Amino acid sequence: MDPLFGGDSSNVRHGSFSNPTGPPPPYESVITDSASHSIMQAAPEHQAAAPGSGMQAGAAAANGSSSAGGGPAYSSDFEIVVADPVKQGEGVSAYVSYKVRTTTRLPQYNRPSCEVIRRFRDFVHLEGQLAEKHKGVILPPLPEKNAVQKFQMSQEFIEDRRRALQVFLNRVAAHPVLAKSASLQLFLEATEDTWAVEMARGQAAAAGAAAGGGPKKRLEDAVGWIKGLGAAATNIVGSSSRATDTAEDPEYIKVRDYLVALESHLSEAHRQAARLTAKEVELGEATLEFGQALERLGRLEEGNVSEAFSQMSSRSAELVAARRKGCEALAARFEAPLKEAVRSVRAVTAVCTDRALALATHMAAKHEVDAKKVRWAKLRGTPGSPQDKLTEAEREVSEAEERLRSSKIAYEELVATMTEELNRWQKERAADMAALLRDFALAQASMASEGVRAWSGLLAELQAVQGAAPAVAAAPATAT
Structure with missing residues (x-):
């Protein structure tokens, strides 16, 4: 029996996701209320996010967001900060190192606080270890690799990556399973020498797998074996999405289609958020140039007129400074979380792919x-x-x-884990989206408030200047 849907797993086949043709389906439409098997059933109490604490608030503040309002979940047992990015080397071999500072209450850690130095590939190694040891778990997403940005090494790129890496670690530490992982503990507290040995061991294992041994080779052999099984195996790996969808459980297809549509529309929302941020930056630059033009114009005037232009130029500069802060907040608390949301959906679809491979192996x-x-x-x-x-x-x-028997057990365990993970992920995503909209509204309101304050102050100053202007003498009467 399929533990997720209550059907015979041998009769379930997976096809590729369909393309979205409209807005994503409502959240409620992918919730099943079956008493025996529900994809989005209420989460167990032990999976609920831990309540906020001083440590939690500290991590949230360092990340520029607040968990109190339903933002990114942070563990009350951890405070993890990724800080002090330093560029190392030059050219194509250049990389950025980060200090990872951890404070924890968990007794298995050797000390309550520690600080280590890690680079991006170390985070990638941690993600790989977690994925290998925790099948069916939806991993928090890492920021994408970007060869062009990495080569340029702009301050904006480095800061965006630092923030994303910090969110990644705090989400891992808040996960009910991943937080207890030995891989996470090694990453957070191992000295640089010890970690170098771990990385070398991982690279040696990867080289051995590429040379013909290890799990990767066995997986490749299994895939090749499946492909050679004939027409039945061809249907298993999904050569026709329509055929596989008719054999798949309808509730699972709903979730798959929901995820595909969700990723598409989140990607579009992120694109528009980036466009909105760029427009706000452009407006700020235009305001700055406008103020500079007024200042130059005022130099040609005298008295109250010159003072009026000077006041307007000064207020424009103040407004630009406030707008820059607002744009930074918009990028950090609206655009960046939307981008992370897209990566998060892709992490879920990766688990769906693992499930499909496990099912294909079982059917083969x-x-x-x-x-x-x-x-x-x-x-x-x-x-x-x-x-x-x-x-x-x-x-x-x-x-x-x-x-x-082994393949069936592996498949059923993966699906059972996936069921709980989907439930946890949906709850976390709903809280994130609520915080996202709140932060967007706050950022817009703050920028609007700064604009009103600046221009209102200017109006009062201009009125004062106008009131101090000397009266214009009346023209003498002309005799008729």
Whole structure:
């Protein structure tokens, strides 16, 4: 039985996601209320986000966001800050190192606070370790690799990445499973020398896998084996999305389509958010240039007129400074979280891919058992079949059945984990979106308030200047 949907897993096949044709379906439309199997059932109490604390507030403040209003979840057991980015080297070999400062209450850590130096590839290694050891878990997303930006090493790029890495670590530390991971503990507290040994060990394992051994090679062999099983296996790996969707559970298809539509529309929202931020920056620069033009114009005037232009130029400069801060807040608390939301959806679809591969492996194992049983039956039904061949065929059937049992257990465990993870992820995403909209409204209100304050102050000053202007003498009467 499929633990996620209550159906026979051998009858479920996965196809590719369909393209969205309209707005994403309502959140409620992907919630199933089945009493036995629900994709989005209420989360267990132990998975709820820990309440805020001083440590939690500290991490949130360092990240430029607040968990109190439903923003990114932070653990009450951790405070993790990624700080002090330093560029190392030049050219294509250049990289940025970061100080990772951790304070924790967890007893398994060797000390309550520590500071280590890590670079981006170390974060990537941690993500890989977590993905390998926790199948079915939706990992918090890392920022994307960007070769062009990495080569340029702009301050904006470095700061954006620093902030994203800090969010990544705090989300991992807030996860009910990942927070207890030995991989996370090693990353947070291992000295640079110890961590270098860990990285070397990982690189050696990857090299061994590429040379023909290890899990990667076994996975490649399994995929090649599946592809050679004929028409049945071809359907398993999803050569026709329409055929696989008709065999898939309808509730799972809803979730898949929801995720695809969600990623598409979140990507568009992020694109428009970046465009909005750029327009705000452009408006600020135009205001600055306007103020500079007024200042130059005022130099040609005298008295109250010159003073009026000077006051207007000064207020324009103040407004530009306030707008720059507002644009920084808009980028950090609206544009960047939207980008992270897109990466988060992709992390969920990666788990869906793992589930599809696990199911394909299980169904291929089932096909193998059937084939081995047919061969064994033919040998038994053939007079004079050698006993050694009969024994070998029976052994092959037994081994294939064991692989079938193992693949079924692995698949069911992954799906059970995935069910809880989808539920946790949806709750976290809903809180993030609420905080996102709140922060956007606050940023816009702040910029508007600064504008009103600046121009209102200017109006009062201009009125004072006008009131102090000397009266214009009346023209003498002309005799008629």
